[in-house]
Amino acid sequence: MTLTLLDELLLFSGVTVLVAMLLGRRLPAGWMVTILYGIQLLALMKMAPLGYGGEPISSALTFEVMGQTLSWRFDALSWYFALITLGSALLSSWYACGEWEQRFRQSGGNLWLFHLAMTLNVFSMLILLASGDLLSLFIGWELVSWAGFLLMAMAGGVATKAAMRYITYAMAGAMAIFGGIALVYVSAGSLQYEAILTAASQMSTAHLWMLVILFGAGFGIKMGLMPFHLWQAPAYAETPGPGSAFLGAISSRMGLFAILLVLVKLFGIVNIDSLKIPFTLIDARDLLAWIAVFTIIFPTFTAMKQNDARQLLAWHGIGQGGYMLLGLVVADAMGAAGGLLHVFNHATYQAALFMAVTAVIHRTGTADLNKLGGLVVRMPLTFMVLLVGIIGLAGLPPMNGFVSKWLVYRSLLNEGMPLLFVAAVIGTLGTILSVYKLIHNIFLGQLRIEHDNVKEAPWSMMIPMLILAAIIFITGLLPGIPLAWVASVQQAVGLPVSDYTLGGVESASGSLDMIWVIGVLFAGFGIGALIFYFAGGRSKRVHQLDNYAGGHFLTADVRYQYSDNFYAGLMHLIGGWYRGSFLWLEQSVKSLVEFLSLGMQGLYRRANAEFYLLSTALFVIAWVVI
Amino acid sequence: MAPMELIIELLLMPLVAFVVGMMMVLMMRRIAAKLQRRIGPPFFQPLYDIVKLHSKQTQISHGLIHDIGIVMAMGGYIAAETLLPVPGMTGIAEKGGIITLLYLMMIPSLGLALGVGQCANPNGSIGIARALTAMLAYDIPLVIVIFGVAYAAGTTNLVDIIAVQQAGGFETWGAVQMPVLAIAGLIAMHASLGKQPFEIYIAPAEIATGPMVEMSGKYLGGLFVMQCFQLYTTSVLYVSLFLGGGTTWFDFLLKSFLVLAIPVSIAYLFPRYRTEDLLRLMWKWPVMLGLIGVAFVL
Amino acid sequence: MSDLIVLPLVLPLFGAFLLPIVMRTSISIGAWIGPAILAYGCWILGDQWISGTTLPFSLAIGGFAPPMGINLYIDSLALLFAFAVQLLGLLFWPFKIDQETARRQALMLLLVAASTGLALSGDLFNLYVFYELVAVATFGLIAASGGSAAYASAIRYLILSGIGSVLTLLGIALIYSQTGTLNLAHLAQLAPEQLNNKLGLTAFLTILIGVGVKAELFPVNTWVPEVYATATSRVSAFLAGLVSKLALLIILRLLVLIFHQPEAIQVMLVLGILGVISGELAAWRAKDMRRMLAFSSIGQLGMIFIALAIPEQGGLLAVLALTFHHLLIKSGLFMLADGWGGAIEKLRGAAKRSPLAAAIFVLFSLSLIGMPPLPGFWAKFTLITQLAAQTSPLYLIGLTVFLLATVIEAAYLLRLAALLYGPAAKDTPIDTLAKPAGLSLATASLFGIGLLAAALFIAPVGDLLNHVAGQAANTDLYINTVLAGTGGSQ
């Protein structure tokens, strides 16, 4: 058996897990693991032709179990996701080395477990990404779920509660997928992709419906799609800092990967068009699209209400997933490219944002948006990273988030979907509102007196953040770099490919060239700066207490930072719309289970068991005789 | 296009926008004065204000971000102007299209928001919170309108959108083809100007001009410049979307000033809405009109 | 060679009667008798497997050929069960020395003998006899677990089991009145003509309910939580792990060989589904570990009943996979419950005291939930593919229930795991936390190793089970083996 490139990658990944497990207690685990991630990334780079339309690489390893063949292989899709996974793992783990690590250990955290959980996550994700048939997909899927659980639960306390909630959701999702796989197996007679591809074209409508629902729900739970989104924010937010950066960047995108693989590639997203919902005008694809936009809107506006920076970001992570799905569901060249590109973009800025917030927590000890403020003068680099990140998140030029959202909007416009378009824009506007709240309440406004001596985040944390910020900007300036990978992914999953250039997209009906746009923007800033700095006197910096307050004398002990209930006017109108309906739904399901459980226990607690027995016997015999 | 020519265009377009914008500010103040039976400011008043503000001896800065905010507020619009075609000059309009333009128009607000945030004045922060809320209010009808126009024209390239309208004279103007969208667009545009009755974020009486509260000297001057650009951009965008742009500078400017005159004339007849009323109004009427208009287009 | 197969049946029986006498003279010698017998039994049965005796074969007892005489039928399934009985008997051997030792050990030997008989018997009446013997032995063992609660639950079990026996006997009587024979092979021959009617169905259902008492069939399983919660863990483990499966074996044989009427299958499917629902839901709120395990065991048995409702090779494969998986897991879990009994809340932070036990618990839980690549996943995978392949909507309901139940199962097992790994309650020193007894922990670890080994060698294990299932599903082979080749030795 000769090792293929894929085998090498998986081997390195496995070795990383082993190293973290065996040596992690004594040696400096963080650095070791980081270097090993680097090696994995190099191994992945050897497969780089995949990202430019190369032939898929199979693993030499196959198993034959219970009549099923298990195989693994990498194509452009896997490669693209693996690149994001390893990149975010490398940077998060780098970020964790050094001061964060010391502080984590001092506050009673289990560093060994943390690194082990991270390596397990990466390993299981690679296994999932490499899956060569539906069964190995499911195995990878479950591994990812449980590895994620480990990472989420390890902080204890609230985190464990959130993780428990997650795993319950994840199990429900897994079981839906499991059921779907069984149905597929029955109709295709095999779980190999080729067999499913041929079987999918001959499936009955009812069958296809069932599969779409089962797989959609199962994968959607991981992605945090609309009715199943509740678990994600608390689970990600409570994970130890670098862990949440990693999870936020890529973990829930595994759901998208699976959707791409199963719903888009195997069943064909366009086939889903034929699934009409009776008595309405919409079909399954519209349904998915609407789920996507509701996933954009509701979590985004929930994020706006959060007062904890990490919760806010985590909620946005859910919302941004909606854009990805939306782009994919539109499924034309630009939409799909936008959706796929957003995976990359989201990973970069979400990781940067979580890292920046963790850096703030590291220095100030809190992520409560009502207890911070004015930190820009003390942590300017972190501020810059956060700024770059939120511009990306809000999807404004010149950062990369803009490009992917532009593509999604453009495709909605091309296809003539006004409502979806507007809904997507509402999501973006909500994002802008809430990210301003984030940056304002942490970095702008009044610096609290207790934060006067705060230092900038240590370099061990700063460097990965700066790298991410650079990536966010560069891929915003030259979106052609990731778009090349995206194009080969589109090819691999059988979607139309857009006509991309280094600076954006070429199209007869309006193109985008970020090099020009950004060039002009920065030229504009330059002219603005010229006017500002040369046409006008030298400015003098004043203390923040030298501030207009209606003639009032401000002192350091007065808290005048405007942070709580930040969008009061908006909340006057829409505050009443936050009903927690999904929370209520979740609670009622839980109560129902509790109630049923109580009933069942009552059944077993009854003393007259003999009565049951006899009556059952009687009933059964009566049933037979009649 | 020769690169030199392009560079000249790129420099000229913001300059034109600034000059025209100053005249628009003047027109706005004159209209207000006329409605209140006053004489109003002299012709060069906007220029006097800007020069005076930049020539102030004391320039109070609250920090680097305060400065950068103003630079972004001006620079964002300067960049945006190059995406907005005017007669004879298209700049780089075809490189980004209307969606990019819309987003570039948000950059100044974001820059201003950052600068105001650094000032650490609660009035300013409240103003920004309200400004962003207002943006949430008027951008929804605005994007519906833009969707409708772009879909009808089959392109997001503003040059093409204008060309489509100019193809058949008056009959092919957006406002004639899509009157409902044009009305919705006008309301959204009015709100985006932040004039009465929608000036919830300036609100001098309660939050001391909100975002501008800590702005003095050239900082305020920068915002005055930004206001010129804002008026220009808004009205020219509307002209490009609905009134067929301009074939000559004369009709182009005429249309732009006329379009701007409508919301400005209405503005000074009204007191101010509360935030939630603004939201309610914006999410109800223009959205409804916009959707009806889009339904016609589809 | 194959005649030796009788020994694992006879020796424990003999030992059971001998033991009290020997114990009276020398405890130290007596204490070794049981383990020695069981070890020998293991060796013989294992040898049968390894030496490559052609399976299946039938062994007539007392020289009369079936259908007149009684016979043992040994196919790979029976052999596997018999081996499991001996091995578990050894593993759960009540080593504790006190004045009850003799009685307990004798009962254990009796239980092993009867269970082996149950696994090997090829005759309905013999099955009944051994079944009763098992019942008697278990009453004794439960009652010997001490404690008044154990007595109370034993009485309840006794009554229920007694009624069950009566019903079983009634069923057997019906069959006999119809066909005039009780030999399974013979019955299998006659069944298509003589038992494919309402009477036959009634007979099957009465037997199903009767035997179902031990197989934890809903709704005659109300004894389960109390008995498992009050008996010693070893007894519970043996009951939950093995005895229920032996009862299941009877049903399996009857179903495959004699009764495959759709109604019979339907009843079983419905009862199985109800069992899953009731068991898993009840476990959700269980407040102590043993009850939780008991309820979960009801649920798991329900799943096996659902699988049994697919009387083909694939279904049988699922049954076997689930059965042996559950046997391994539940025995192991009950071993852990030895020391971790009582209120769940007391287990808060117990992982600090005994990390190994907690790790094993997590391992078992994950396998029980069906996390790949642990064996539990493959068992469940086999089941759901089989269920999905059925056309009747009832099977799809079964599938749905099965999947939902797994979610609930995951939730409560993980809740316990999270409790174990969570921080201990304040003011509780770590060394006061509950901890499984050393011996039990060792046994559980053994099961854990077995589980991991199965996970590692899942492909050969799967092939083996498939082979076993194929043999068990082959009715013709059964008939031919018993009725044609009566000699036994081949």
Next chain:
Amino acid sequence: MSSIKQIPVITERKGNPLARVFDEFVRFCRSRSLFILHYCTGCGAIELPPAMTSRFDMERLGIQPMVSPRQADILLITGYVSIKTLKRVILTYEQMGSPKYVIGICSCTVNGGMYWQSYATAKKLDEYMPVDLYIAGCMPRPEAVLAGLQKLMDRIHSGEANSWEDYFRNYDYYLGNQQKLFGENWQTPTDIITEAKHYDLIDEGTFGKHTQLLEQHQKPLEALDMRLGHDLKEPTE
């Protein structure tokens, strides 16, 4: 020391004639664009709305109201100034950006007017800050207000109205008067001395015993410098 003594004599600037034209232009713009902040301490405020609205229309002169001291050029004190109010007036004045002008409207700002017997009223405004123009009367009519404003515009245009420099150059004098009234702990959040240093407006009158007193108890309010902070000795937890 009053500012009245120090009305500067205008001297023709030497040098680049282009720069002279530019300076002239800037002065013109300054005079034609005045943002006023009316600090409505008393009844005189009632005369301002007529001055702004259609009857007299201030805006035609380029004068418009502003709401925050940062934006304003003119501080209009419209009536009596109680000691409590004076603190706010001074803060407001200090927060305004130079060049800035103070206009005292009504007699009360000149000499206390009808409150001259009151112990709680500051009688002469120009003891506490340089006043460019008084518009006396009780109350002066809008015509008078406008005439006063025009007078100020002329002075600005001609470059005479630079009393704001006096506040920096003679800070010690003003501070002394303020300290007399408010006590020795008097301090505003604005730091006039560093501002004077920054804009190079220091004169011999800037420092004195009063500023020494201020510096003794002043809590330094230096601008929050943006810093990486890696060189800080003390780690913060």
